[in-house]
Amino acid sequence: MPSPVTQDGRTVPSVSAATFLATVASLPVWALTVLPLSLFYQAGKVIMKPVLPKAEQPRLDTGYHVSDSDILPRRERKYDMVVLGATGFTGRLAVRHLAKTYGVNKSVKWAIAGRSEAKLDKVKRELADELDIQEVESIDTIIVDTTRTSSMPALVKQARCVATTAGPFALFGSPVVEFCAKFGTHYVDITGESDWVKAMIMKWGETAQKSGARLVTFCGHDSVPWDLSVMKLQEALQKEFKDDLTSVTFWDEAVGGAPGGTIATLFSAVDGKSVKAPHADFDPFLRLMNGEKSEYVCRSDGPTWIHKSKSPWDDTGAWFGRWTTPFIMAQVNGAVVRWSHALREQGSKSLTYTEFAVTKDFKTAFVNHVGLIIVGSMMLNPLTSGLLKKYVFPKVGEGPSMKNMEDKHYLCIFGEGIGINGNRAESIMYFDKDAGCLETSRMLVESGLCLALEEDKVPAKHGGFWPPAAGLGNVLLKRLLETGTSFEARAISEASVRHSLE
Numbered sequence: 374m375p376s377p378v379t380q381d382g383r384t385v386p387s388v389s390a391a392t393f394l395a396t397v398a399s400l401p402v403w404a405l406t407v408l409p410l411s412l413f414y415q416a417g418k419v420i421m422k423p424v425l426p427k428a429e430q431p432r433l434d435t436g437y438h439v440s441d442s443d444i445l446p447r448r449e450r451k452y453d454m455v456v457l458g459a460t461g462f463t464g465r466l467a468v469r470h471l472a473k474t475y476g477v478n479k480s481v482k483w484a485i486a487g488r489s490e491a492k493l494d495k496v497k498r499e500l501a502d503e504l505d506i507q508e509v510e511s512i513d514t515i516i517v518d519t520t521r522t523s524s525m526p527a528l529v530k531q532a533r534c535v536a537t538t539a540g541p542f543a544l545f546g547s548p549v550v551e552f553c554a555k556f557g558t559h560y561v562d563i564t565g566e567s568d569w570v571k572a573m574i575m576k577w578g579e580t581a582q583k584s585g586a587r588l589v590t591f592c593g594h595d596s597v598p599w600d601l602s603v604m605k606l607q608e609a610l611q612k613e614f615k616d617d618l619t620s621v622t623f624w625d626e627a628v629g630g631a632p633g634g635t636i637a638t639l640f641s642a643v644d645g646k647s648v649k650a651p652h653a654d655f656d657p658f659l660r661l662m663n664g665e666k667s668e669y670v671c672r673s674d675g676p677t678w679i680h681k682s683k684s685p686w687d688d689t690g691a692w693f694g695r696w697t698t699p700f701i702m703a704q705v706n707g708a709v710v711r712w713s714h715a716l717r718e719q720g721s722k723s724l725t726y727t728e729f730a731v732t733k734d735f736k737t738a739f740v741n742h743v744g745l746i747i748v749g750s751m752m753l754n755p756l757t758s759g760l761l762k763k764y765v766f767p768k769v770g771e772g773p774s775m776k777n778m779e780d781k782h783y784l785c786i787f788g789e790g791i792g793i794n795g796n797r798a799e800s801i802m803y804f805d806k807d808a809g810c811l812e813t814s815r816m817l818v819e820s821g822l823c824l825a826l827e828e829d830k831v832p833a834k835h836g837g838f839w840p841p842a843a844g845l846g847n848v849l850l851k852r853l854l855e856t857g858t859s860f861e862a863r864a865i866s867e868a869s870v871r872h873s874l875e
């Protein structure tokens with residue numbers, strides 16, 4: 374299959390020899406300053422833990438009581454979708470996608486929600502001007518602060534689906550889940566916080582099953598592309614050869630940026646403020662809707678260091694000489710794939726998931742990986758983390774420029790699936806814009822519209838928590854293809870696999 378990235382005239386950048394040498398030279402300085410400082414600080418935290426006041430765990434239940442008479446049937450509700458977090462960086466992009474693609478209150482009836490009326494009005498004014506769609510100013514606004522329980526019913530009562538970017542989710546998201554589960558309102562988010570999702574499943578799974586609310590999480594960059602690609606690789610092997618996927622590997626080619634909210638989420642985890650995974654008899658991602666444990670397990674087997682690329686595409690033009698690094702979100706993607714695999718109950722009962730980030734050459738792989746280790750360790754003590762927050766990272770509400778997101782950033786994931794009988798399948802999924810912000814907001818909106826407009830067609834036939842592929846499947850993929858994503862998958866027989874290896 375040809376690479377759409379190459380066809381688009383794009384490629385991952387290569388760092389200069391000077392950057393490589395500067396990174397190598399910074400290692401002794403890092404080893405003698407930042408590393409010991411972070412180690413001492415973290416060790417100190419552990420030693421002092423018994424005497425320090427316990428960090429307050431975010432509340433998972435407001436105790437709000439909902440009676441049946443409070444709940445309007447979903448088909449009678451005023452809005453197909455309400456976007457919460459509309460004043461933030463990604464939420465504003467979600468509003469932009471809705472207005473640009475579906476107009477205002479035409480085929481999709483929608484509203485926006487946030488905690489400041491003035492900020493919501495500003496978002497509407499700016500988008501009306503930018504898109505030259507004056508009706509945007511007339512979009513309904515709902516005032517919601519998730520820390521004020523009394524403001525929550527207004528968010529969920531009249532919505533078929535709430536699409537939320539109000540994060541960090543472990544800090545601000547639990548009441549949204551709770552109220553959607555209680556009011557039978559469908560829900561989509563862009564969290565990447567798997568421990569929090571597990572806590573939500575354990576706390577609100579049964580409530581959502583009873584109310585019929587479908588709560589689909591991880592609907593952004595983390596982890597729609599990988600989750601859907603695994604689903605299609607399994608489908609391709611099954612359709613062509615009646616074979617079942619037993620291992621899957623991804624090579625991710627990306628240029629992009631993170632918004633301030635993602636950095637805030639990382640810091641909330643580092644500072645121990647996020648929700649811990651709940652105690653459970655088994656991983657909540659293996660929990661079937663009947664409460665039993667799925668027999669379909671997926672094990673992540675990711676790299677920990679840089680390697681010369683060993684992908685099926687290595688000998689082809691632009692891939693020649695490439696190196697790989699571990700990918701920072703691979704663990705989350707692997708967990709989401711594991712969850713979908715467990716709920717779908719198809720394919721091999723033992724699946725292996727591996728993911729690499731692709732770089733142009735050795736020096737870029739080295740700089741990217743070592744740079745990540747250096748920055749990661751800098752986040753572990755207050756002195757250097759303060760410097761990063763002040764001078765390096767985007768602030769809350771900020772992110773990459775629209776020009777960079779539209780013209781320079783992209784994500785292309787190359788997948789290879791191997792069947793139990795040795796057959797192979799390949800997939801390529803391409804987002805030609807910034808995947809962490811712009812495309813994330815599109816993935817969120819389209820995921821929500823699957824539930825709001827195509828409830829009868831999605832695989833999530835009943836209430837409860839779902840990952841994107843198991844819950845929305847091909848309905849979501851179709852919507853993404855219609856709004857800008859490209860995807861291709863093909864199966865290759867065992868005979869030609871052997872032939873190509875000879």
Ligand SMILES: NC(=O)c1ccc[n+]([C@@H]2O[C@H](COP(=O)([O-])OP(=O)(O)OC[C@H]3O[C@@H](n4cnc5c(N)ncnc54)[C@H](OP(=O)(O)O)[C@@H]3O)[C@@H](O)[C@H]2O)c1
Pocket residue numbers: 457458459460461462463464487488489492517518519520538539540541542545563564565591592593594595596632633634635636638769770771809810813
């Ligand atoms: N999975 C992915 O691929 C992906 C990609 C991007 C972002 N994310 C996640 O998405 C989240 C948002 O990122 P972002 O950059 O858009 O963040 P942001 O710019 O800080 O926006 C956060 C939004 O949440 C709102 N909010 C915060 N606390 C609230 C509360 N108590 N009640 C109601 N609204 C509240 C904020 O409202 P105010 O304007 O009033 O403060 C703002 O609209 C983060 O958790 C980030 O990690 C995930």
